Amino acid sequence: MKAEDFLERPWEEVEYESTFPWLLAWRARKKPGDVAFRWKRYGIWRRYTWKDYYERVVYAALALEEMGLGIGDTAAFITFNRPAWVIYEVGAHLLGAKTVGIYRDSLSDEVGYVLDRSDASIVLVEGQEQLDRVLDSGVDVEKIIVDEAKGLHQYRDMIGKKIVTFGDLMELGRKLAVKRGEGFVRRKLEDLEPDMVCGLFTTSGTTGPPKLAMLSFKSMLAMAYQLNQVDPVEEDWEYVSFLPTAWIGEQMMSISLHLLAGFRVNFPETPWTMWSDFREIAPHFLFSPPRVWERIAKDIMARVEDADLIKRLAFKIAYAIGMEAAKRRLVKGRSKPPLPWRALAYIAYWLALRAVLDKTGLKRVRRAYTGGAMIGEDYVLFYHAIGVNLKQIYGQTEVAGIAVVHPDDDVRPDTVGKPLPLTEVKIAEDGEILLRSPAVMKGYYGNEEATKKAFKDGWLRTGDVGVLTDDGHLKVLDRAKELIKLADGTVVAPQVIQNKLKFSPYIGEAAIIGSGKPYLVALLNIDFEIVSRWAERRRITFTSYSDLSQKPEVLQLLKREVRKVNSRLSEKERIKKFASLFKEFHPDDGEMTRTRKLRRAVIERRYAGLIEAMYRGEREYELTVPMKLEDGRIVEVTKRVSIVDVDEG
Numbered sequence: 001m002k003a004e005d006f007l008e009r010p011w012e013e014v015e016y017e018s019t020f021p022w023l024l025a026w027r028a029r030k031k032p033g034d035v036a037f038r039w040k041r042y043g044i045w046r047r048y049t050w051k052d053y054y055e056r057v058v059y060a061a062l063a064l065e066e067m068g069l070g071i072g073d074t075a076a077f078i079t080f081n082r083p084a085w086v087i088y089e090v091g092a093h094l095l096g097a098k099t100v101g102i103y104r105d106s107l108s109d110e111v112g113y114v115l116d117r118s119d120a121s122i123v124l125v126e127g128q129e130q131l132d133r134v135l136d137s138g139v140d141v142e143k144i145i146v147d148e149a150k151g152l153h154q155y156r157d158m159i160g161k162k163i164v165t166f167g168d169l170m171e172l173g174r175k176l177a178v179k180r181g182e183g184f185v186r187r188k189l190e191d192l193e194p195d196m197v198c199g200l201f202t203t204s205g206t207t208g209p210p211k212l213a214m215l216s217f218k219s220m221l222a223m224a225y226q227l228n229q230v231d232p233v234e235e236d237w238e239y240v241s242f243l244p245t246a247w248i249g250e251q252m253m254s255i256s257l258h259l260l261a262g263f264r265v266n267f268p269e270t271p272w273t274m275w276s277d278f279r280e281i282a283p284h285f286l287f288s289p290p291r292v293w294e295r296i297a298k299d300i301m302a303r304v305e306d307a308d309l310i311k312r313l314a315f316k317i318a319y320a321i322g323m324e325a326a327k328r329r330l331v332k333g334r335s336k337p338p339l340p341w342r343a344l345a346y347i348a349y350w351l352a353l354r355a356v357l358d359k360t361g362l363k364r365v366r367r368a369y370t371g372g373a374m375i376g377e378d379y380v381l382f383y384h385a386i387g388v389n390l391k392q393i394y395g396q397t398e399v400a401g402i403a404v405v406h407p408d409d410d411v412r413p414d415t416v417g418k419p420l421p422l423t424e425v426k427i428a429e430d431g432e433i434l435l436r437s438p439a440v441m442k443g444y445y446g447n448e449e450a451t452k453k454a455f456k457d458g459w460l461r462t463g464d465v466g467v468l469t470d471d472g473h474l475k476v477l478d479r480a481k482e483l484i485k486l487a488d489g490t491v492v493a494p495q496v497i498q499n500k501l502k503f504s505p506y507i508g509e510a511a512i513i514g515s516g517k518p519y520l521v522a523l524l525n526i527d528f529e530i531v532s533r534w535a536e537r538r539r540i541t542f543t544s545y546s547d548l549s550q551k552p553e554v555l556q557l558l559k560r561e562v563r564k565v566n567s568r569l570s571e572k573e574r575i576k577k578f579a580s581l582f583k584e585f586h587p588d589d590g591e592m593t594r595t596r597k598l599r600r601a602v603i604e605r606r607y608a609g610l611i612e613a614m615y616r617g618e619r620e621y622e623l624t625v626p627m628k629l630e631d632g633r634i635v636e637v638t639k640r641v642s643i644v645d646v647d648e649g
Helices: 003-007 020-030 050-066 083-094 108-118 128-135 166-191 217-230 248-261 274-281 290-306 309-330 339-360 377-386 448-454 494-502 528-537 545-549 552-566 600-606 608-616
Strands: 035-041 044-049 074-078 098-101 120-125 143-146 163-165 197-202 212-216 238-240 264-267 285-288 367-370 390-394 424-427 432-436 459-468 474-479 507-513 520-526 575-580 620-628 634-645
Touching: 020 050, 020 083, 020 166, 020 217, 020 248, 035 050, 035 083, 044 050, 050 083, 050 166, 074 083, 074 108, 074 128, 083 098, 083 120, 083 166, 083 248, 108 120, 108 128, 108 212, 120 128, 128 143, 143 166, 163 166, 197 217, 197 248, 212 217, 217 248, 238 248, 238 274, 238 285, 248 285, 274 339, 285 290, 290 309, 290 339, 290 367, 290 377, 290 528, 309 339, 309 377, 339 377, 377 390, 377 494, 424 459, 448 459, 474 494, 494 507, 494 520, 494 552, 507 600, 520 545, 520 552, 520 608, 528 545, 528 552, 552 575, 552 634, 575 608, 600 608, 608 620, 608 634
Parallel strands: 035 264, 074 098, 074 120, 098 197, 120 143, 143 163, 238 264, 285 367, 367 390, 520 575
Antiparallel strands: 035 044, 197 212, 424 432, 432 459, 459 474, 507 520, 575 634, 620 634
């Protein structure tokens, strides 16, 4: 289709049969002065209109083409959330190239793995730290574009040749634009088709090295279109971009849905000012994985405990009212709160709860989504109790992020919602969740064998186990490979129990163990920030995370929290023993993915000696574990770990 024809089409006809550059060109032509995004720089929010966004994308495309990027090539990026990222990415798309993101905290070998597997020829990096990781990765890319040019004097022999600053890229694009004009853009838009692969997205990699899912413009926009049908987004709404740019969750919001719906995206100044910038904007909607919602909830709980008696009492009364109203509204079979309860909840919100939301930046949130992993039912109820419309979504990288979501009027703590309008869900005979949607990937890049295994009779195999309720809601139990079968044949979904444990403000992470064993045990990480404040209030001295995790008082605290969870579980689901580890589970040690999902096989192998000691009935164990330092060196750390019997004492 010719670019001119597309730009004259009514917006209602576009739906998802489009491309990112087309949508950007349309918005720049129809609404050039409207703000597309803002970036906080040196304490001031700088505004970029749709015209500014479009012009910079054209400059990027011209310069990247001059550097050799073209149709079918791959452009990689490693960066925090900032304008250079979206300008570079959509600029590459205008050339018909595909993009691949690499997590900002990835080590050099992980960077090399993605660059090599994706056949990337050009990579955008945020600054010197990411530049060094590319250079140390062992993969020789043609060009490295550096957005933050500080500290590049030591690379002066490579500047202008292999290394180019983002500012120089823009300047080259401006000069080329004078020569080539609008004819360049029209030709490029005409070359693009909705079904072209626009991105390679790394899967979570919980059971092995991540694969690269191939998503087209159509896939990405089909997801955004469906979500916008269920939950329409207004153009004057604010969104804060702060999730990893390589993650499908951020891509679907800051690029797919942004270009389709036209709301304003805000980029924080730095990772360290992210939450203060977030509060300053107070977005209308947001999407985050469970770990972010868990962190916010724990912070709220900790602030309440630190508050004076009157404020603490006011919050607890307001929270109790809000919780009762939330349970009546959300839990199936309960009626809506009668008028007196609704009035009480309204008063509680405005007198006590809204002030808490203001301090966290959530006071204007109309819709809040959580996805990427299961979140505990307790958290859903908690947020609705304090006035946040938190809704679970279900999806995967392979289906452009979202396939199932809660409608506003049908949120249920025990489900992940209903399929999007163009999405079909069915349950296979073995309980596996199968999906069919226009948003499904085209396959895994360079991996035909894995692509064949991913589909079953035209349906995407998710690898998750779940059930559909009579009224069309989807319940996800766990990953099929994660389910635990006890010695007596009882099947347990560990994620459900882990989420209940993590609702405690004192437990940062939990791994449930018990495959082939008579009962369940748990490996726990304390939440250092909150437990340390708890210890300081009680004048318990400690020197480090390692020291605090083994304090007798902390172990007793954790025992009380585990007992609370056990009281809400069936006999076979209860945790009999636990150990508080002297180190946190960490992606650098291979115990978690970059999206902070546990790698159960790695954990069970690494802590095998401790686990066996727990089942032998030992009281403590001398644990030795390898830890990777920031400079890449691996050291072994040894420390005695206490094993706590939950039912004892």
